[in-house]
Every structure is written in structure tokens, then in C-alpha cells.
Amino acid sequence: MTGFLGLDIALRSLMAHQRAMEVVSHNIANVNTPGYSRQEPVFTSEAASYSAMSAGATEAGRIGMGVRLSQIRRVSADSISRQVRLEKQSYNKWAIIRDTLQQIEAIISEPSEGSLSAVMDEFWAAWRDLSVDPQSTALRANVYERSASLVSTLNTYSEQLASARRGFNELINDTVQDVNDIVQELAKLNVQIVGVLAVGDQPNDLRDRRDLLLDTLSELVDVTITEEENGTTTVFLKGRHLVMWGEAGELATVSASEDPTLLNIVFQGTSELVRVDGGKLAGIIEARDSVITDVLDDLDTIAATLITQVNDVHAAGYGLDGVTGRDFFEGSSAADIALSSAVADASHIAAASADPTDPTVGGPGDGSNATAIAQIADALVLNDGRASIGDYYRSMVVALGLDADHANQMAASSRLLVDHLEGRREQVSGVSLDEETVDLIRYQRAYQAAARLVSVINEMLDDLIALGRG
Amino acid sequence: MRITNNLVLSRVLRDLEMSRRRLNDLQVQVSSGKRILKPEDDPVGTGKALGIRTALRVNESYLRTLEVSHDWLMVTEAALQTIGSALERAYVLALGASNDSWGEDERVLVAKEVEELLRQAVSAANTRHHDRFIFSGYQTRTEPFELDDLTLEVTYNGDGGQIEHEIEPGHMLVVNLPGNVEAFSKPFNALRDLLTDLRTPGATGDTIKDNIAKIEEARNALLEQTVTIGARAQAVEQIEERMRQLDIALQDQLSKVEDLDLAEGTMRMMNQEMAYQTLLQVAARLSQQTLIEFLR
Numbered sequence: 001m002t003g004f005l006g007l008d009i010a011l012r013s014l015m016a017h018q019r020a021m022e023v024v025s026h027n028i029a030n031v032n033t034p035g036y037s038r039q040e041p042v043f044t045s046e047a048a049s050y051s052a053m054s055a056g057a058t059e060a061g062r063i064g065m066g067v068r069l070s071q072i073r074r075v076s077a078d079s080i081s082r083q084v085r086l087e088k089q090s091y092n093k094w095a096i097i098r099d100t101l102q103q104i105e106a107i108i109s110e111p112s113e114g115s116l117s118a119v120m121d122e123f124w125a126a127w128r129d130l131s132v133d134p135q136s137t138a139l140r141a142n143v144y145e146r147s148a149s150l151v152s153t154l155n156t157y158s159e160q161l162a163s164a165r166r167g168f169n170e171l172i173n174d175t176v177q178d179v180n181d182i183v184q185e186l187a188k189l190n191v192q193i194v195g196v197l198a199v200g201d202q203p204n205d206l207r208d209r210r211d212l213l214l215d216t217l218s219e220l221v222d223v224t225i226t227e228e229e230n231g232t233t234t235v236f237l238k239g240r241h242l243v244m245w246g247e248a249g250e251l252a253t254v255s256a257s258e259d260p261t262l263l264n265i266v267f268q269g270t271s272e273l274v275r276v277d278g279g280k281l282a283g284i285i286e287a288r289d290s291v292i293t294d295v296l297d298d299l300d301t302i303a304a305t306l307i308t309q310v311n312d313v314h315a316a317g318y319g320l321d322g323v324t325g326r327d328f329f330e331g332s333s334a335a336d337i338a339l340s341s342a343v344a345d346a347s348h349i350a351a352a353s354a355d356p357t358d359p360t361v362g363g364p365g366d367g368s369n370a371t372a373i374a375q376i377a378d379a380l381v382l383n384d385g386r387a388s389i390g391d392y393y394r395s396m397v398v399a400l401g402l403d404a405d406h407a408n409q410m411a412a413s414s415r416l417l418v419d420h421l422e423g424r425r426e427q428v429s430g431v432s433l434d435e436e437t438v439d440l441i442r443y444q445r446a447y448q449a450a451a452r453l454v455s456v457i458n459e460m461l462d463d464l465i466a467l468g469r470g
Numbered sequence: 471m472r473i474t475n476n477l478v479l480s481r482v483l484r485d486l487e488m489s490r491r492r493l494n495d496l497q498v499q500v501s502s503g504k505r506i507l508k509p510e511d512d513p514v515g516t517g518k519a520l521g522i523r524t525a526l527r528v529n530e531s532y533l534r535t536l537e538v539s540h541d542w543l544m545v546t547e548a549a550l551q552t553i554g555s556a557l558e559r560a561y562v563l564a565l566g567a568s569n570d571s572w573g574e575d576e577r578v579l580v581a582k583e584v585e586e587l588l589r590q591a592v593s594a595a596n597t598r599h600h601d602r603f604i605f606s607g608y609q610t611r612t613e614p615f616e617l618d619d620l621t622l623e624v625t626y627n628g629d630g631g632q633i634e635h636e637i638e639p640g641h642m643l644v645v646n647l648p649g650n651v652e653a654f655s656k657p658f659n660a661l662r663d664l665l666t667d668l669r670t671p672g673a674t675g676d677t678i679k680d681n682i683a684k685i686e687e688a689r690n691a692l693l694e695q696t697v698t699i700g701a702r703a704q705a706v707e708q709i710e711e712r713m714r715q716l717d718i719a720l721q722d723q724l725s726k727v728e729d730l731d732l733a734e735g736t737m738r739m740m741n742q743e744m745a746y747q748t749l750l751q752v753a754a755r756l757s758q759q760t761l762i763e764f765l766r
Contacts, residue, residue, distance in 0.1 A: 032476070102510075110516060111520055364608065401514075430477055433762070441765075
């Protein structure tokens, strides 16, 4: 053998292991970087050079040319990533629905004193109290006050729910902005990745960045992602391209036609509504258009039933002044239910079913109309004659609790699945400091050995030169 | 399987978070003493609790009504008894006066007492309860009976309005006695007739004797109503008693649905505290364990 070939091999080894230690440094440096996939050096033995026929040629055969660091490989888990994204869509949707239901629970504040159920009970009780002493100014005032707090409770619930619904506008705007930003960056990354691949390199860190963006994007909307053979990523949303090569689509918000205070999502430049089924945006839309709306509708039904039922009976009765035909409530929904101005004077409240000023038919001691109003509490006036107003409200609260419980479980189980899948991804592509330390020692030792080789060859050459002098 | 540092840390963090949340839930339950704080804690139980609370409030309002009904009936009964004792006294006086041995002067004295009895009876019939005349039907602001000082005729100014209280669901009870019934007209007439006869110059035992039968008849008419009112008062008392029992039963039910079994809750909280503390210790040790620590 010639000493010079040995030096070449040692040099290659030194360079390869120095590079490998740089890879280890990069891994250790990124141990806490979100979305980072660990990289590993791939060593390849350098085949014997056939062009230099003499080099390394002995009777025993040829020796290779040492080692080469042929590739820095990114250890990724793409199939797990796809599942993670799918589960993240589900988790983020349910998390929003769960939060909304909890917000509604807080607004409704059942079971507690001062909730609608309590206020409504007090309302009916006030009428029953009045029925036994219809002349009493105090009891009339009591009916008025109880009714006022019933009305204001309904108004407040309705307003708070409506404002929660409007509150989603900001979230929709922010989310749409996030989607647009991510999509822009993905398009830029596509161009960069193609550029790096073109010069024969591996765009490892660009791919990490891209995967992280795709994860985040999946939390927001249910996109479909395909990786093209040229290394670019194509992103679809509801059959439309969001990202293709360097081109990025864009989402925009418009006022909903059915309620201009609410925002809907469209593809920029079109009026085509984007109906998302997964991700945070889908959760927002479902929470707003079905979860909150259902409760609002139920409250409206309760308010409307109260208004018509109480007004019917009240209008048939007589105030202490002998006037009949007065309404008790005004309005038609939970938002606008109010006490009729006709009963602002409490003596106008119709407790009697006959004219109390006409001694031939009635008198101030007649409280039978108040009894009739108190009896509406038990009348089966809703759900096709199967539920009283109280029953209807209670089933609404039970349904709310069941929905919240369900959303809780859905969010918790998809969270668990996300965690599990992310754990599996971490197992494959996460950085283990122990592993890196061992690798570091291994490469360090190899480097030291190669360096030793250089010094051995150097000594050998020294000997040879000394021999020549002698 | 590769276990990376981040994997271990994120798992411990997640477990800590979950354990802390569970502990918090249990602490809130124990400190409030309630098992259900939001509908989602137990949706069906929440529905039950709401129903029981409503039933309790309804029950309370019936109890308030029953109290008023009972008062009306008791005041009514007392007034009728006053009229009754006036009749008793008149009966005794009539018996005495129907004796021919009584002279003119004595009859005049008796007449004075009978007039007083009549006034007492009318005044009892004009009894007010909480500023409402109880015997004038719906005309609770109108004094029902008016005694003419000259003719001693009693006129009724009320109406036949029957004041009904709903004392339990669907059970309407008449609590008043409108003054247009014989229980009033007969006693008043009997007393007036006796008085007139006593004052008639040359009245004899025989002319007065007729009044005894009339008084007895009046007593019967009165007694009939007194008994009816008494029976109603008793019914009210029974229903009241039943509703109080129901109240206790409902409170008990509500507590079973809504309240936390304190012993069990505290035990579970303490267990969770232990679990949490153990986790904290595990987490504290984890950070020390890397290969680097051993390579010095």
C-alpha cells in the first residue's frame, strides 16, 4: 500500500465524521423546535477507484476509498402525520363546540336561584298569591315585579346568546386570515423546496416547516393534502385549490344574507360559500348556526308561548277599574318580550273574570282570572300538547347538558388520539438527547481514530524518510 | 420504541394537567357541597333537580294560599259562632219571657238585651279580615249588612260571589260564605221578630212563645253553615299537613339528586390529591435523568 492512499481515507473519515457531528449538533439544537424531524447522517463506503488502476491494487484485491457522508436523511413519519391532521380537525371542531356549550351553560346558569326556571316559578306563584287576595295593592305590585324580572331574564339570556353569536365574527376573521397567511407561506415553500431539490440537496428543514404549517392549517379547516412527485404540495379545500405550486388561493368573509350581523366565508373573488366540515372553522360555524341558534329558538318558543297564553287569559279578565281586553305582555320573542304598558298601573292587572265595578256580576274580591293565569303553568301547551312551558324549558336544559357532555367526550377522546398519534410521531422523528449523546461519542471516537491514523501514517512516513537519509 | 425527552415531558405534562383538573373538579364539588354545578355534570339529574325545585316552589305557593284560606275559614267560623251565641242567649231570654208571670217592665229590659244581641249579630256578620268584608261575596269593600235603627230590618248589600281558592292542583275550595243565605236572614229575622213582639204593648207569654221555634230554626240554619265551614277548615288543615310532608319529601329528593355525599366526595378528593402529589414527584425526578449526567 502507499501511505498516501491511507491519508486520503483518513481525511475522508475526518470530514465525514465532522459533518456527522454537525448533524448531531443540529439535532440537539432543535430538540425543542416544534415540528422538527431529527436528521441522521447516512455513511456510504467509497468504492475503490478503478480509474487509478494502480491505486489500491494489490494481489489480494482492491481496497475501497474510505467513507463518504452520502446523505443527511430526515426521519419523518408521513403516514402518522396524515392521521394527526385528520384527528386535529376533529379535535378543534369539538373543542369550539364544547367551549360554546359551556358558555351557554354559564349564561343559563342552571341549576341556581335566579335562573329562568326560578324566575318563572316565582311568576306563576305571584299570580296564585294574587288570586286569594285580588284587592291587595302589594300582591298586585308583586305580580308586576315578578313579571318584570321574568321579562328581563328572557331579554338578558337572548341578548347574551346573540352577542356570543356575534362574537364569533372576530374569530372567523382571524381564522380566515390565519388560513390565508399559511397558504401564502406554503406556496412560497413549494418554490423553495423545488429549488433545493433541483441542485440535488435535501430540503429537510423546509419540509419540517411545511409539515408544521400543514398541521396548523388542518387545525383550522378540513383541507385535502397531496404531495406531488416534484416535491411540491397541493392543498385542496372543498374541491378548490388553495395551494398549487407557487399559487395560493384566498378565503374572504362576507355578511350572511340571512343575518347581516354575522359573517360567512367565501372563496376570494366568488360568492361561493365555503362549507367546511372539519377544523376550528367548522366548529365555529356549527356552534354559531346550530348550537346557539337552537337555544335561542327554544327561548323564543317559550317567550312566544308565554305571551300568547297569558295574554289570552288576561285579556278575557277585568282590572279593578272594570276594563277588560288588556294585554299583559308585548312582543313575540325572548329578545323583545316586555310588559304591556296597559298594566303599568298595577290595578289594571286583570285578576277578576267579571267586571268588579258592576255589583250585579262581580266585585273586587273576585280573583278567579288570576287563578286561571296561574294554571297556565301546568297547561300542556307545547310539543303538540305534551309539555307545559316548564317541561319544555327543563328538556331544553337537559338537552344542553347532554350536548355539553357529548362535546366534552368527543373533544377529550380526539385530544387523546391526537396526543397518542403525536407521541408515535415523536417516537419516530423526535430528538432523543441520550441517542444524540451516544452518536456524538461514536462520531467523536471515529474522528479520534481517523486522526490517530493520520499520525500513524505520518510516523511511518517519518521512518521511511529517515531510512532514505541513512 | 424510541422514547425521546420531549415525549416523556409532554406525557408527564399532560398527566399533570389532567390530574390537576380532576382534583379541581372534586375540590369545587366538596367546597360547594353540590354534585351538579352545570347541566353537563349530570344532564338527567339537572332536569330532575329543576323539576323538584319547581315542585317545591309550587308547593310553597300552595302553602301560602292554604294559610290565607285557613284564616278566612277561621274568621268566618268565629263570626258565625258569635251570631250563634247571640241566638243561644235570645233563646234563653225568649223562654223566660214566654212565661206569663213576667211583667211589662221585665219585658222592656229583656227587649233591650235582645236589641243588643241583634246589634252584636249584625256586627259579627260585618266582620272584616285584612280590611276585607268576608260575608259580602265579591263586594269585599262593601259592608254587607245594614241595620235600620227604626224598622230593625237588616238589608244585605253584598252579592252571591263565591271566592274560590285553588288549594291544591285542580282543587277549588269556596272559602267565603256570601251573606245572602238563610244562615244570616233567619237569625236576624228571628231576633227582630222577638224584639218586635217584646215591645208590642200587651204582649203575652203566648205571643212570645212563637219566637222560640223561629230561633230554633235560625239556629239550625246557622249550625248547618258553621258545620260546613268547620269541615272545610279541617280539610284545609289536612291538605296543609300533607303539603308540609310533601315539602320535606321533596327537599330530601332534591338533596339526593343534587348534593354531594360529603364523606365519599372528601375521600375521592384526598385520593386524587395523593395521585397528584405522586405525579409531581415523578415529574421532579425526570429532569435529572439524561445520559449527560452520567458522562462527567
